[in-house]
Amino acid sequence: MSQREDLRERVLSWAEARHLDTEHIQRWLALDAASAAAILHAASSLGLRTGQAQAALEMLEEIALREGTDAASILARAPFKRILEGAGSAPARARAFVNELRVMRFPRLGRALEELKAEVAALKLPQTVRMVLPKDLGSDELRIELRVRDGEELRASVRTLESRIAAIERILALIGGPV
Amino acid sequence: MNFELDEIVIEEQCRHSPLAARIIRASLDVPVRFTDDARQDIRPNPNAADPFAAGKRKMVIMHRRAPFLMACPAGSSEFACCGYLVMVLASNCPMDCSYCFLQDYIADNPAFQVYANYTDAFDELERARRRLSDRALRVGTGELADSLAFDRITGASRDLVGYCASRDGILLELKTKTDEIDNLLSVDPRGRTLVSWTLSPDRVFATSEKGTASPTARIKAAQRVLEAGYKVAFHLDPIIAYADAERDYLALLVELFDFVSPEDISFISLGGLRMTPALRSAARKRHPQDPMLCGEDVLAADGRYRTFTPLRVSLFGALERRIAAASPAILRYLCMEPASVHRRVLGRSPAPPAAVGATLARH
Numbered sequence: 380m381s382q383r384e385d386l387r388e389r390v391l392s393w394a395e396a397r398h399l400d401t402e403h404i405q406r407w408l409a410l411d412a413a414s415a416a417a418i419l420h421a422a423s424s425l426g427l428r429t430g431q432a433q434a435a436l437e438m439l440e441e442i443a444l445r446e447g448t449d450a451a452s453i454l455a456r457a458p459f460k461r462i463l464e465g466a467g468s469a470p471a472r473a474r475a476f477v478n479e480l481r482v483m484r485f486p487r488l489g490r491a492l493e494e495l496k497a498e499v500a501a502l503k504l505p506q507t508v509r510m511v512l513p514k515d516l517g518s519d520e521l522r523i524e525l526r527v528r529d530g531e532e533l534r535a536s537v538r539t540l541e542s543r544i545a546a547i548e549r550i551l552a553l554i555g556g557p558v
Numbered sequence: 559m560n561f562e563l564d565e566i567v568i569e570e571q572c573r574h575s576p577l578a579a580r581i582i583r584a585s586l587d588v589p590v591r592f593t594d595d596a597r598q599d600i601r602p603n604p605n606a607a608d609p610f611a612a613g614k615r616k617m618v619i620m621h622r623r624a625p626f627l628m629a630c631p632a633g634s635s636e637f638a639c640c641g642y643l644v645m646v647l648a649s650n651c652p653m654d655c656s657y658c659f660l661q662d663y664i665a666d667n668p669a670f671q672v673y674a675n676y677t678d679a680f681d682e683l684e685r686a687r688r689r690l691s692d693r694a695l696r697v698g699t700g701e702l703a704d705s706l707a708f709d710r711i712t713g714a715s716r717d718l719v720g721y722c723a724s725r726d727g728i729l730l731e732l733k734t735k736t737d738e739i740d741n742l743l744s745v746d747p748r749g750r751t752l753v754s755w756t757l758s759p760d761r762v763f764a765t766s767e768k769g770t771a772s773p774t775a776r777i778k779a780a781q782r783v784l785e786a787g788y789k790v791a792f793h794l795d796p797i798i799a800y801a802d803a804e805r806d807y808l809a810l811l812v813e814l815f816d817f818v819s820p821e822d823i824s825f826i827s828l829g830g831l832r833m834t835p836a837l838r839s840a841a842r843k844r845h846p847q848d849p850m851l852c853g854e855d856v857l858a859a860d861g862r863y864r865t866f867t868p869l870r871v872s873l874f875g876a877l878e879r880r881i882a883a884a885s886p887a888i889l890r891y892l893c894m895e896p897a898s899v900h901r902r903v904l905g906r907s908p909a910p911p912a913a914v915g916a917t918l919a920r921h
Contacts, residue, residue: 445800513867517857556868556870557875
């Protein structure tokens with residue numbers, strides 16, 4: 380059996396055990412040998428779940444296409460080496476692996492979300508008030524939730540919001556984009 | 559520009575039409591077949607590896623049974639709208655932009671259809687003009703097809719421009735990514751035809767706009783039709799937010815204003831890349847090597863994939879400021895964006911669609 384055939388068998392074996400769908404298996408097998416092997420190594424050592432494997436395959440393909448490189452080169456980068464060779468439980472490392480891919484796939488979105496989360500944290504809101512950012516910044520709508528049980532909690536929550544209006548407007552500007 | 563065809567199919571009732579005669583005369587090397595009813599011939603070829611691409615290479619000359627005039631399919635109560643009235647004289651396009659909405663919109667009837675009875679559209683237009691006599695109409699042929707892609711062999715633009723030249727209250731918009739303007743130069747539009755070009759930076763042109771004229775060629779074509787008495791406008795749509803997008807789109811505007819004086823531009827529209835999940839899937843399947851389809855697009859509130867909001871708005875803002883600096887008189891509008899984005903980018907709420915359409919038609 381050639382090395383390529385051996386790799387194919389190992390990918391199919393992993394995919395079958397995880398019930399990976401045909402489309403993703405085909406995409407995996409269509410990659411260059413080094414990339415297919417690197418993904419198999421990551422999937423096996425981290426015990427990726429089916430959904431994680433699908434997401435990882437898609438993001439690796441997209442990052443590789445955008446950057447003009449291949450999946451093997453991406454997985455050889457320091458953040459992934461740290462995760463693959465690091466300590467910690469496999470599920471935690473699997474989550475970190477997919478998160479790291481997402482940071483690479485959406486670098487500017489990741490930075491924007493970090494900045495927003497820091498702004499929201501700086502508001503130091505009481506537990507009765509919650510800022511819900513639009514998912515993936517897919518809209519310009521900020522949801523503000525109040526959870527109160529009596530008039531005093533309501534008045535206190537509204538007073539808090541009023542005292543933070545300028546900061547909340549700054550958050551709205553970050554969500555909606557610079558004017 | 560020469561676009562290749564594999565076959566021309568002509569519906570029997572159109573056999574003796576002037577359009578069929580012109581096309582046959584101009585396409586000597588292309589096999590011609592006649593059929594009683596062409597509606598089966600516009601369906602996807604199940605044996606083709608890429609039925610949509612195969613459809614682009616099969617021209618079907620047929621009788622249009624549906625109305626020629628329709629509201630722009632991009633219109634929706636969710637978005638501000640430009641009041642564009644679409645005149646469907648053809649369907650599909652010989653060019654192949656990776657982001658094109660037709661890949662999903664006409665996936666079930668992808669053959670390149672041209673309608674032999676297209677002058678019937680003039681009667682519809684006349685009725686619309688009388689019915690809406692209190693406002694100017696902006697009517698375009700470039701929504702389901704490129705307005706000029708096959709004009710060399712159809713010659714339809716001469717009829718259209720000639721018809722509109724004598725009608726008050728109508729602005730004809732011919733929208734294109736070609737530099738096929740020779741027929742236009744032989745007709746006097748009397749100020750009632752506007753030719754608009756979709757413009758993208760060279761990088762997007764190279765990766766994603768197969769078969770189109772280069773951006774520079776489009777701009778030079780605009781310069782020529784302007785000199786021939788046409789109005790001109792530009793669509794920066796879709797704006798794709800790749801890493802150097804802002805720099806490249808601003809450079810594109812600099813190039814545009816070098817060739818075409820800002821004072822001579824009727825309007826510029828801006829629109830971000832947006833794709834329904836079905837379109838995104840079709841586009842990625844057909845263009846797996848296009849990096850422009852792998853941007854930082856997220857599922858937006860309207861169910862389409864779009865560049866995440868602050869990045870998209872930031873790009874709009876930078877371009878809007880550059881255009882306004884070149885000439886505040888250039889009308890600008892956003893395509894398929896909600897009112898809140900209009901307010902943020904343009905500093906005002908959008909007017910109702912009919913009012914926008916009328917303003918653009920008069921400008």
